[in-house]
Structure formats: structure tokens, C-alpha cells
Amino acid sequence: MRLENHAGLDHQPLVEIKHLKKYFTIKGGGVFKREKKEIKAVDDVSFQIFKGETLGLVGESGCGKSTLGRNLLRLQEPTAGEVLFHGENILQYKKKQLRDLRNKMQIIYQDPFGSLNPRFTIGQIIGEMFAIHGTAKGKEKEQRIKELLALVGLDSSRYNSYPHEFSGGQRQRVGIARALALQPEFVVADEPVSALDVSVQSQIINLLMKLKEDLGLTLLFIAHGLNVVRHISDRVGVMYLGRMVELSETDNIFDHPAHPYTAALLTTIPDANPNAKKERIVLKGEVPSPAAPPSGCSFRTRCPLATERCAKEVPKLQEIRSGHFVSCHYPLEKGQSLRDAIV
Amino acid sequence: MEKILEVKELVTGYKGKTGFLKAVDGVSFDIEKGETVCIVGESGSGKSVTSMSIMRLVDYENGKILSGSIRFEQEELTDKSSDEMRHIRGSKISMIFQEPLTALNPVFTVGKQITEAILLHQSITKKKAMERAEELLRLVGLSDPKTRLKQFPHELSGGMRQRVMIAIALASNPELLIADEPTTALDVTIEAQILELLRTIREQRNMSIMLITHDIGVAAEMAHRIIIMYAGKIVEIGKTNDILQRPYHPYSKGLMESVPKMDGQRGVPLQSIDGTIPSLHEMPSGCRFSPRCPLATDKCRGEAPQLERKGDRQVACWHVDKLLQQEDKTQVKEGI
Ligand SMILES: Nc1ncnc2c1ncn2[C@@H]1O[C@H](COP(=O)(O)OP(=O)(O)OP(=O)(O)O)[C@@H](O)[C@H]1O
Ligand SMILES: Nc1ncnc2c1ncn2[C@@H]1O[C@H](COP(=O)(O)OP(=O)(O)OP(=O)(O)O)[C@@H](O)[C@H]1O
Ligand code: SF4
Ligand SMILES: [Mg+2]
Ligand SMILES: [Mg+2]
Numbered sequence: 001m002r003l004e005n006h007a008g009l010d011h012q013p014l015v016e017i018k019h020l021k022k023y024f025t026i027k028g029g030g031v032f033k034r035e036k037k038e039i040k041a042v043d044d045v046s047f048q049i050f051k052g053e054t055l056g057l058v059g060e061s062g063c064g065k066s067t068l069g070r071n072l073l074r075l076q077e078p079t080a081g082e083v084l085f086h087g088e089n090i091l092q093y094k095k096k097q098l099r100d101l102r103n104k105m106q107i108i109y110q111d112p113f114g115s116l117n118p119r120f121t122i123g124q125i126i127g128e129m130f131a132i133h134g135t136a137k138g139k140e141k142e143q144r145i146k147e148l149l150a151l152v153g154l155d156s157s158r159y160n161s162y163p164h165e166f167s168g169g170q171r172q173r174v175g176i177a178r179a180l181a182l183q184p185e186f187v188v189a190d191e192p193v194s195a196l197d198v199s200v201q202s203q204i205i206n207l208l209m210k211l212k213e214d215l216g217l218t219l220l221f222i223a224h225g226l227n228v229v230r231h232i233s234d235r236v237g238v239m240y241l242g243r244m245v246e247l248s249e250t251d252n253i254f255d256h257p258a259h260p261y262t263a264a265l266l267t268t269i270p271d272a273n274p275n276a277k278k279e280r281i282v283l284k285g286e287v288p289s290p291a292a293p294p295s296g297c298s299f300r301t302r303c304p305l306a307t308e309r310c311a312k313e314v315p316k317l318q319e320i321r322s323g324h325f326v327s328c329h330y331p332l333e334k335g336q337s338l339r340d341a342i343v
Numbered sequence: 344m345e346k347i348l349e350v351k352e353l354v355t356g357y358k359g360k361t362g363f364l365k366a367v368d369g370v371s372f373d374i375e376k377g378e379t380v381c382i383v384g385e386s387g388s389g390k391s392v393t394s395m396s397i398m399r400l401v402d403y404e405n406g407k408i409l410s411g412s413i414r415f416e417q418e419e420l421t422d423k424s425s426d427e428m429r430h431i432r433g434s435k436i437s438m439i440f441q442e443p444l445t446a447l448n449p450v451f452t453v454g455k456q457i458t459e460a461i462l463l464h465q466s467i468t469k470k471k472a473m474e475r476a477e478e479l480l481r482l483v484g485l486s487d488p489k490t491r492l493k494q495f496p497h498e499l500s501g502g503m504r505q506r507v508m509i510a511i512a513l514a515s516n517p518e519l520l521i522a523d524e525p526t527t528a529l530d531v532t533i534e535a536q537i538l539e540l541l542r543t544i545r546e547q548r549n550m551s552i553m554l555i556t557h558d559i560g561v562a563a564e565m566a567h568r569i570i571i572m573y574a575g576k577i578v579e580i581g582k583t584n585d586i587l588q589r590p591y592h593p594y595s596k597g598l599m600e601s602v603p604k605m606d607g608q609r610g611v612p613l614q615s616i617d618g619t620i621p622s623l624h625e626m627p628s629g630c631r632f633s634p635r636c637p638l639a640t641d642k643c644r645g646e647a648p649q650l651e652r653k654g655d656r657q658v659a660c661w662h663v664d665k666l667l668q669q670e671d672k673t674q675v676k677e678g679i
Contacts, residue, residue, distance in 0.1 A: 060530035060531065060532065060533075061501075061530050167619040168619075169619060170619075197385040197386050197557065197619075197620070198385065198557060198559070198598055198601055198602055199385060199597060199598060199601050199615060199616040200615075200619060201601065202601035202602075202603075202613035202614065202615035203615045203617075205603075205613055206612045206613055206615060209610065209612065210612075224530075224531065226531070226605070227560075227602065227603040227604065227605055228603055230603065230605065230609060231603035231607070231609050231610070231613070232609075232610070250609065251609075254605075264532065265531060265532060268531055268532055268534075268535035269531060269560065269605065270534075270535075270538070270558060270560030270561045270563060270564050271560050271563065271564075271604070271605045272559040272560045272562075272563045272587060272599065272602055272604065273563070273587070273604055273605065273606060280535065280539075282532075282535045282536055282539050283532045283535070283536070284536075285486075286500050286502055286503060286533070287500070287530065287532075287533070302532075
């Protein structure tokens with residue numbers, strides 16, 4: 001089985017993200033609205049995505065996961081940084097190169113209800129991909145679309161149906177078919193199952209795992225649900241307020257989290273296993289606004305381990321153990337629990 | 344144990360083109376004093392309609408309680424006038440809604456909204472009510488409650504607003520708190536804060552909680568008992584650990600198995616239930632789960648099973664005995 005060991009992963013980076021930043025400017029609340037505020041949605045993020053892996057990305061709402069996903073596909077223009085795809089910086093690509101790139105990098109959106117145009121049939125929605133990129137026409141196009149529908153487990157006779165005639169899970173399948181139309185190498189799946197019911201979620205997760213295997217995709221899988229991310233990912237990255245705070249191989253991150261945020265997060269996920277005894281550590285306070293992030297380490301206002309140093313110095317993402325990256329001045333040792341570290 | 348709420352054969356419908364569409368169809372359960380009961384089920388299974396029926400709020404939305412009984416502290420709620428109901432709501436029964444922003448009035452300060460809830464049921468001075476409001480905000484764990492009282496809902500984060508909603512719900516010292524997905528819109532770490540808050544308050548006040556969720560993990564952590572709903576009907580009721588360890592109904596079983604476990608094997612295909620929940624106007628005949636059920640027979644498709652006792656449990660399935668026997672057999676084979 002694929003995930004029982006990771007020997008099958010060749011550690012060739014397919015995508016390399018270097019010091020990526022995306023800042024949004026918004027009007028401030030002042031009387032004359034002249035005051036401008038900057039939201040550092042993605043703030044100096046660097047990491048690699050290996051060929052053939054599923055990299056899970058987790059973090060609370062608003063921490064910048066979707067923005068990161070959109071920017072590394074250049075669906076939005078980053079403020080600064082580099083994104084290398086097969087070693088080439090795609091941020092310097094011109095229009096034509098960018099269009100070719102779309103064949104290779106795709107996105108599946110979170111919302112199966114809002115992401116499909118209600119006035120188009122399923123055939124048209126998927127067919128649009130071929131039209132934009134001029135790769136298939138007429139009968140050949142129709143044939144390809146029907147194959148895609150079959151690939152994602154939809155009846156090809158639904159070719160002429162409209163989105164509202166489908167359930168949420170079926171619509172998400174259409175979204176997946178659309179993303180796969182041009183046979184991409186790399187797909188960002190932005191919370192593809194969050195809007196779906198539990199029993200339908202597992203249908204879509206199974207589909208994604210199977211397609212990934214069959215088509216040899218590389219996947220950036222963004223999600224809230226840690227159980228889902230754990231199930232599907234080879235490695236997991238944890239974001240907090242625009243920064244990557246921890247990144248490691250999945251079992252390692254779940255068994256030996258080193259960042260206090262990750263460690264606390266893992267104690268608080270509601271788990272359906274009644275036998276799992278856990279000592280919950282409930283983080284105090286609210287997630288700070290990204291328009292006014294704390295100085296130093298952005299997690300320090302809620303961190304049980306924070307010291308003065310944390311207020312002054314931004315911790316860098318460092319490889320503390322082989323393949324285990326953490327940005328914290330006081331990372332947990334292997335086997336040390338957050339509770340132990342607090343005392 | 345003293346029963347605080349008893350719902351019997353509740354049927355609630357919404358006006359459709361050809362008559363009432365039954366969103367809740369013959370639901371019976373009870374809640375004891377100090378108990379937390381979780382209602383779990385997929386979107387559209389009738390969880391919210393059940394709670395809105397207990398609050399008698401369905402009438403305001405084109406809906407109607409068509410039959411059945413809802414007894415709260417031995418009194419029949421379905422007979423109450425809307426004035427009587429208004430008094431019971433917000434004094435003895437309070438409700439927290441899923442979306443805290445829409446449930447709060449955007450043009451009034453947090454302080455005004457809480458004191459209003461207090462003054463509705465207690466004849467005390469405005470100043471005293473304000474003090475009490477401050478106390479409530481402190482109780483729900485908001486820092487700097489004096490400042491918060493002067494703020495408007497949009498100035499607070501989602502987690503803070505949900506705390507304000509809980510403060511309002513607690514203003515009248517309710518006996519029963521109905522919480523409809525109170526954490527679905529919130530982040531994991533904030534969700535953990537709110538759940539812990541609800542647990543503490545329940546213990547301190549010996550309050551009963553009816554918690555609606557579609558997250559089995561949340562139910563596992565909060566509930567004494569779990570009620571599983573499917574397509575407007577209850578399919579199973581049981582003690583939390585019993586249901587989690589060995590769900591009886593094929594739907595409950597499918598539901599539990601489709602959730603990836605934190606200690607489960609990674610990367611293997613998850614169990615899933617084929618198909619989707621039926622919509623109100625195309626309810627299958629017989630057992631409503633039959634089109635998706637791996638055990639369904641002609642009997643299932645022809646006749647609806649009733650919720651029946653099985654020891655501590657209540658289950659609505661024709662083939663539950665067969666299912667349990669089969670499971671026992673495979674366990675013996677596997678030498679467990
Ligand atoms: N177009 C925009 N203009 C201004 N601010 C934006 C824009 N898009 C995102 N933001 C802000 O950037 C931050 C990160 O948003 P993003 O959508 O990336 O978060 P997320 O991690 O995907 O959250 P969620 O889990 O809720 O989807 C948020 O504070 C958000 O409000
Ligand atoms: N005001 C209404 N008018 C007509 N139908 C309604 C109304 N409110 C609910 N329904 C229908 O009743 C059924 C049950 O809805 P309900 O809101 O109770 O589901 P739920 O279990 O709470 O789902 P969710 O998890 O999505 O909140 C649904 O089919 C819904 O469309
Ligand atoms: S009654 Fe039949 S169809 Fe319904 S859950 Fe039981 S076995 Fe399945
Ligand atoms: Mg997002
Ligand atoms: Mg609901």
C-alpha cells in the first residue's frame with residue numbers, strides 16, 4: 001500500500017516556494033478612511049512540494065491557506081517571493097507561458113455550490129477547459145468529457161444536466177473532473193470536502209486518493225479537519241496567521257508535534273474514538289487579526305510557552321530533525337508533551 | 344432520573360404545493376435533568392426542525408407541528424398560546440443558533456442585547472441588569488467584559504459572538520439549553536473553548552443540554568446519549584460509548600465508519616455509504632435508508648421499521664438482529 005511506507009516517494013521537488021508573500025491593503029477605519037491597513041495573509045512562506053506526494057495544509061480560518069494556494073498557482077499575483085515549478089520561476093512567466101502552465105496546475109474549490117456556473121450544463125462547464133486551452137474539439141471533446149465523468153464516478157448520461165440537478169457530493173465530483181480535464185501534474189484541492197456531509201466526504205476522499213494513485217498527481221490538500229488530513233497526506237504543513245509554523249511527515253507530526261500550536265491543536269480535535277484518552281489543552285484567547293499581528297512570534301499571545309524573546313524575535317522555520325521543520329524558539333523534544341514543557 | 348423533556352411522535356411539516364412536506368416524521372425521545380443529549384445526522388435530516396418545533400418557532404416559518412406531543416417539565420408545549428411560549432422561551436428553555444452574527448442584532452450594543460434578555464424575565468433596575476450582564480460575560484470567558492458591553496456585534500470575532508449568544512441564552516437561568524451547531528462556524532481551538540464552557544456550565548447548574556451537531560467527534564466528547572437521525576426519523580438512540588463502540592443501525596454504522604479515525608490506518612480507502620440523503624418530496628417508501636442500505640430487502644422497501652428497544656438501545660431497523668449476528672460470527676472467525 002502506498003502510505004504504509006514512504007519509500008515510493010522520490011524526494012524531487014515539483015514545486016518550490018521561496019519567501020512567498022501576499023499582502024492585501026484595505027481601507028482603515030479612520031474618519032477619513034485615508035488610513036490604510038495591510039493584511040499579511042501570507043508572510044514569507046518557504047517550503048517544497050515533492051513529486052507524487054500529497055501535502056496536507058491545515059490551520060484556522062483566515063490563516064492564509066487559500067491565499068497561499070491561489071498565489072502559488074498564480075491565480076493571484078503574489079506581493080513578493082518565488083514559485084519554482086520544475087525549477088522555473090513561474091512568477092516571471094508571460095501570458096502565453098502562463099496559459100500553458102494552466103494545463104499542468106489546477107485547483108479544486110471548496111464550495112461545490114458556488115464554484116460551478118448554474119447556467120451551464122456539466123458538459124459545457126468541463127468543456128470550457130478545452131475551449132480555453134484549445135486542446136480538443138467536437139466529438140473528441142465530448143468523448144473526453146464523458147471519460148472524465150466516468151473517471152470521477154458520474155454517469156456520462158448526465159452530460160447535459162445542470163449543476164442544480166446534482167447533490168453536493170456530485171457537484172464536487174464535477175469540480176474534480178473539471179480540474180483534471182487537462183491532465184495536470186499538480187492540483188491544489190482547497191477544502192474539497194468541508195462543505196459535504198460525513199457519508200459523502202468519504203466518497204470524495206476515496207476518489208481523490210484513487211485518482212492521485214492512478215494519474216500520478218501531486219496534491220496540495222487544504223483542510224480544516226485534521227482527521228481527514230492525516231488520512232490522506234504524506235506530509236502535513238501547519239499554518240498560523242500567514243506563516244508556516246510546522247512541516248513534517250504525517251506520522252511524525254501527529255506523534256511528535258514540536259510546535260506548541262500544533263501540539264495544542266492535536267489535543268483539542270474532537271475524536272470519535274471513545275477509548276482515546278487525551279489530556280486536552282485548550283488554548284486561551286482569540287486568533288489575533290492579521291491586520292495587527294503580534295510582534296515577534298505570531299502565536300505568542302496564545303502560547304503557553306511564550307517568553308520575552310518570543311515578543312522580540314520572529315522564529316525562523318528551521319529543520320530541527322531530519323525532514324521536520326518548525327518555527328519556534330522552544331520546540332518540543334521528541335516524546336515531550338506540551339504539558340511537560342509548560343511545567 | 345427526572346425527565347425534563349419528553350417528545351412523542353412529533354410530526355412537523357412545511358407547506359408545499361401539494362400539502363405539507365414532513366420534515367420531521369414521528370420522532371420520540373426524552374432528555375433527563377442534567378443530561379446532555381446530542382442529535383447527530385446529515386444535513387437535511389431534520390435536526391434543526393426538531394429543535395425549532397420544541398421552541399415552537401416553526402410556526403413563524405411557514406411550518407406546523409402536525410401531530411405529536413412535546414412535554415416540558417410535565418407541561419404540554421404544543422397547546423401553549425404564543426404568549427405563553429414566548430415566556431417559556433428565554434426563561435426555561437434557551438436556544439443558541441448556528442450563525443452567531445445573524446442571530447445578534449447589528450445595531451445594538453452587546454450590553455443592550457444582554458440586559459434586554461435579563462429584563463424580559465426579571466424586574467430589576469437597568470443598572471443591576473448591566474452588572475449581571477457583565478457577570479455573564481465573565482462567566483462565558485470574555486476578557487474585559489466592561490468594554491465588550493459597549494461594543495457592537497461586528498466588532499467581535501466569531502468565537503466572541505458565540506460567547507455573547509451563550510451569555511444571552513444563560514441570562515434567564517434556563518433548565519434546558521438547545522444548541523444548534525454552536526461551533527460549526529468556528530475554528531478548532533475556539534470550538535474547544537466553547538465546548539469546554541458548555542460542559543462547565545452544565546455541571547455548575549445541573550442544566551440539560553440538547554446539542555445538535557453533524558460532527559460525531561463533538562458528540563463523543565459532549566453527550567451522555569446520542570440520537571441519530573436520518574431523513575426526518577430517528578434511527579437509533581443509545582448511550583454515547585455504546586453507539587460509538589458498536590452502532591446497531593446500518594446508517595449509524597456507515598456514518599461511524601466513514602469518519603477517518605485519528606488512530607486509524609492512513610491511506611486506505613474509507614468506508615462510505617453510496618448515494619445521498621433523499622429530499623423531502625421524494626422520500627422512499629418503507630425504510631427511508633433502504634435505497635442506500637447494504638442489507639435492504641423487499642420487506643425494508645415495503646414497510647417502515649419502528650424505533651424499538653434492544654436492551655439499553657432503541658433502533659429502527661428490520662434486520663438489526665441479523666446484522667449483529669453476522670458481526671458476532673465474523674468476530675469469532677477472526678478470533679477476537
Ligand atoms: N481579496 C482579499 N482582500 C483582502 N483581504 C483578503 C483577501 N483574501 C483574503 N484576505 C484575508 O487574508 C487572510 C487569509 O485568508 P484566506 O482566505 O487565505 O484564509 P484561509 O486560511 O483559507 O481561511 P479559511 O479556512 O476560512 O478558508 C484573511 O484575513 C482574509 O480576510
Ligand atoms: N422553513 C422551511 N420551509 C420549508 N422546508 C424547510 C424549512 N426549514 C427546513 N425545511 C426542510 O426540512 C428538512 C429538514 O431540515 P433541517 O433544517 O431540520 O435539517 P438539519 O438536520 O438541521 O440539517 P443541517 O445539518 O443542514 O442544519 C430539510 O429538507 C429542509 O429543506
Ligand atoms: S430496515 Fe432494512 S433498509 Fe432500513 S436500515 Fe434496516 S436493513 Fe437497512
Ligand atoms: Mg480558505
Ligand atoms: Mg440545522
